[in-house]
Amino acid sequence: MSGVVEGLEGRVFTVLGAAGFVGQRVVSRLRAAGAEVFAPARGDPALWTRPLGHVVYAAGLTADYLVRPFDTVEAHVGLLARVLKEAQWESLVYLSSTRLYDSLGAVDAHEALPLRLDPGQPRHLYDLSKALGESLCHTQGQGRARVARLACVYEGAQDADGFLPSLLRQVMAAGAQPGAPRPAIEVPSSPSFERDYVHVSDVVEGLVHLALRGQHTIYNLASGENTSNASLFDGLGRRWACELRATLPAGPSEAPRIRIDRMREEFGWRPKGLHSVLDAMKETCP
Template sequence: MRCTVIGGAGFVGRRLADTLRRAGHEVWVPARGDRALFSRDLGHVFYCAGLTADYAARPYDTVAAHVTLLADVLRANRYEHLVYLSSTRLYDSSQLPEGDEAAALSLQPANPRALYDFSKGLGENLCLTVADGRTAVARLSCVFDWEAGSPGFLSEWLVRAASERAFRLDSDAGYVRDYIHLDDVVLALETISTRRAGGIFNVASGENVSNGQLAEVFRNAGWDINLSRSSPVQRAAVCSTSALRALGVTPRDVQSMVATYLETIRPWN
């Protein structure tokens, strides 16, 4: 399979490109600004370009990455299938009990945070309305890994655990998120592309886990974890994963994965 990974230097894109190469696929990771993106045969495209942590400080770059470049790729029309990486953060303002792919989103233009939501939503709209059924949207939940340099709150815990037995975290025990391991994300993206699936897929575990629950997993494994605040468990939409599971992809449980990993790195075993 000929593959193009746009944003292949990032957290998800780098692992995805490496996995595709090991599977024997032909993989091209274009450099930023490479105009060949609009003239060569791209094959199966994985659109991983985007900003997350720094979107508020770089609003124009955010729109360019989430919408403008995507529009140019779609307009050039030199791909077989395209998977656009979006986010389950789009459900955060919905106030609904379930994050369902078919549900209407609730967005507030005056909210500074909405820049991220609107830009991802517009990227989704382009894929689903102008691409003649050759695209899919993958809404990723909170992706984690334990390799050094992995971004994200849980990733930070796991990286620190390799060298520290006790640490204090400036966070709330009641804060919840849906976590999915990076390798499960890569499997989901590859499956969506290989199947040439269309529509929206929540790439998530389907379970919300609180910081307090995660801290307890660490404590049971022998680590001393302290959280700075302890509010009641937050209410948040639970991501539906029925569409992803229908493709044969079942993400692993985060608490079990963390417990297993901690068991492998315990220096006092």
């Protein structure tokens, strides 16, 4: 994105969840810029005794939240509540998710849109715990807490989890050899299914902006553009000379369209488009 944050030398940051996908990259970005970064392990008592500066709260569970419900609630709510109440912090950015909009259907999802969550749905355990964390930032953040609702964050085929990284690994492994027929990959999804994909480098820069300069409580960190499986499969197939076939039928899309006006207006947010990133990947990973 444009508007890279400058002047981080000597600034104090604390990254909770520093071992995670986003947290690791936040730590690397800050340290490379000369910031002083505290990346405590779970249970580190220093969290309660030293000034934390600007906190990036990246602790949480994603893929395994259903099998670890108590850990999910502790990470998304319990630890956050204690940090807000007991720790010494200058600002705090809480990583939430644009998944909170999913129950609203194909709407223009802006930050002030009321949510619709169902405690009776097991999948909504994740959403409800994130929403409660957001509520704590609203009510107990003393005007210094921000919420970053992240879309589908990716980097590349090396990512441990995720739909897109899994596809990238498959197409890179299956790409056709010269003169050979195009290999086919069956994907258990619908061609109509859509996601908003945002590159992790843009997310990291956005989080630093929010920590230092955010004026609102909630921000969508997304690309602002949904990519359908049909478009994704076509793009991957053309670049890596294979064919991806959806095994589920097409249908109307129910994906919300994530609005990023707030990030654009405050920080000149212009995240990289997915297909431009795929072009760059193809040049380096033929």
